[in-house]
Amino acid sequence: MFKRGSVLLSATLCTFLLMNSARADESISTTIHHQYQSPRALGMGDAFVAVADDYTAIFYNPAGLARLENGQVNLSMSFAGTPGAKDFYDEYKAIEDNAALSDSAKQQAYIDLITAHFGDVYSIRTTPMEGVWVRPKWGVALIPMDLTVELQMHRSVPAAIDTKVYADTTLALSYGDDFNWFSNGRFSMGITAKFINRGFLSKKLQAIDLANSDQIVRKEDLAEGYTIDGDIGMLWTPEIPGTGFWSWMQLVRPTFGAVVRNVAETGFNNSLKLVNKDQTTENLHPEKNYRVYDLGTRWEYPRAWIFGGRGVLDIRDLGHPDFNWRRGVHAGLEFDWFVYNWWKGHYRVGMSQGYWTAGLSAELGIFNLDVVSYADDVGSRNTAVESRVYATRLNLDF
Template identity: 65%
Template structure:
């Protein structure tokens, strides 16, 4: 496998070194979420008012106040658009064709031109460790690498390239507010240390074709930040009779989270990847507000489930009502305590989502398909992902 092929397939650009001509900033209209879970993604990425597993640390830390037992999760996950593999296979054929360098360069320029307008994305999280208990949790994500390619030809064939490579350590605490009457109110906070390597440039196709090594570490912006998410969950106490008693069966719960309350940016660097002096900083964690609701179905035999509706990323620069709307449904089935599963579907950013989970003892498998809107406010464009996550759950 060539070095360029490795870049296209894996996106681990932080490990590469070599000169390249960099043009203007990459144009990206997507909303990048620092953490995503397949379970939530399958149900439209609407999880603010659910938050009843270990991922509550990142979706709504208030959910930890409602845990009755502990959970340790060790996992790895992969997500990508089908176009990534198609582009890589075509690229590999050119690289191994035995043509002259000039012919290869021309072929790669034509390849990029042929994929004009396409968006290709890849996300790899080789390890995630989370330990939650009633009221608290701790998580370590050593590497969460996300790479976006968008083909365009504003001047000549070029690739808008955006890379996020995050290392995250998080601590959470949550509890109930005892003085609240007419319901249960839980609040929680997740403090986060995030070290980010970031790259966002429009790379000329001629440079991409002519260089064996695509990017050097000095091109990566690096920094760390300390920030926090603050969340709340409220389950109202509904009367046994009267107009509101019908809703009692659905056990509605409402949630709210303010993410990255400090929004202090990545102004300091540990120099873990790029040890050179930098004049700029990585894209910051934006302060946004997420609102959500959850409605439970009546349990029947081995089945149960819930419906969810969220408005997410309020205050993000790329927020729109289309991108902010998330809704979904989840159906549970339980044979025994060690054999269970879930089916999900929903809508996220205007596009369908679907997923399933299978739990057999400590082994968990999650499969999901979802999409990001990579278009403009007036012209939505679907970038379809397929993702899998393998977990050990104790």
Template identity: 65%
Template structure:
């Protein structure tokens, strides 16, 4: 799966033809700068959990509550099941001995056959995290995602959106002193993001007119320096009466303001595209995420938590259907080196599920979730499957 997926994205990066006069693609998907399979399995509701290395991006305040260090190295790949089939058919047409006109007709029929479908792939060949009590650092050299939506506009077209991000992030967190009746933690993640971005509709004529689908010269590029600020609050409840039951659940509330500066990608290092640009990549939007977490009572080797988040408040494509995230996580622990998790949830009104298995330093995460790729009034499900291989120290 990893080899085919990586080759698919590599092929797309080496593919896209010049269509400079065209408008941007139409996409209503809310793109998240970072995603973790663990969170996605539980509805992508993680703001008030944030108790592993991914807290750097989900809620840096979680680092204030770490009691030990963690180094995580991983490879992540995911996508919609039909993406590889579409790419294979595309490759068959491209490598055939047909004339350009015959290829154009074949591409047109391929797009028409897939009308209404939205295919996506996302690969991060290497991610590195190092977190300790109160601080953390993350390096993601390449996070490449591609979305292709089949539409009938002037003619059959593929609305194509590509994000190619390189990220370096530093986090610091601590507890606020002098807080009565509970524990209040805060944290901040400063991040440098270099983004390559492509958003254009591609027609059958474009496909047939050249050997490339997307060229580096057609990608917009820029970098930004921004920050996320997060908070976690666990109230101190009375130990008598009904409150004692709630106290066992250790309710926690989280809040994160993402991309506080929202300065956009106005400057470029010209790592991908050395040519002059007529625009900038899609910015990191300033949004607010809020969430709650409730722990289940531990029984034998089992435990877990329930979570409810409202995410992406302030995003131009936000609505309540997309914003509400709900999840449940069930832990099981045989020993410190053998444990795992099961997860279910709702993300953008579609079901999610996930599983993790940890055996020593070798970890495997799997998640299935869906993006809402429809309009504000008409939800459309695009099912995605994601896998992450981890070395965890």
């Protein structure tokens, strides 16, 4: 809890402190956290609902599994971070390791550090290992650890760091198939069942908290819980007549998609204590995965020589409490180049949450490299604040 230096505390505040209210310590971050992110999708504005043509269909739109022509095994590791995050940590560590500082001097040094970075936002997201196996119509994915840490320097009194942490372990099973419900085109549906164990922290960390601990975030501070939920997705590619006014659409082959994520919205109300074995406060639960609705469309370019590609437009996170149209609109372009089955790649550009994105992929045999730059909107619903992120993923693709 916050510690006040003044001796003129009101009776109301004393009562508030004694109640140990968790709300006062909560971070005020309104960033929309996506339980899974693909560098390929992020490069094209994170608009992928109507594409979903690779192993990431499990998490973006399971209906895409019905349209896979070949199996795929993908093993990967990824890292994403904001510029300056390491420099900030180095400054923090220099204070922490300075044995000559008294407790009060160390606390003042942390206040000065936070004050010097007012308005800055630092984040990292890392997945040390991810494994996905898909075949036509079905797939399975295991992500042992997906860690996200966001630190936002906040102008509160006293100065504090709005801190948010997600530590997820995910097991997902998916199935998709075609349904002849519409004679006009191809209609596919899919479902992904997900087990997610989450460690979670949402807290304002003051200088005194940093001075009293040798880590910015300790696993003992994490609330933990697990959930079992599911996503339901669909894809529809209409049949285009060969003659008449609409025949030109055969060149772009439009596809439309929709996904309902976290259908049950059950929350993380039970704990296996896999992350925080010492958790004792049973009424503290991680932030739930909200039931949201994603809509998308894809338009293919006519292929020319070794090049092809597509344009995409999504509306994402409809129904999320922090949704607004600035954050919800995602659009992008992807350009393919294909020399051989073992030598190919993609270039991408887009807009996500009002900010530009760009990325590329290069595949040589079973080795695949993805790099991308994108931005999260970490401001309020009424005021946009950009947090630029750079990410890379190393893949073995069989």
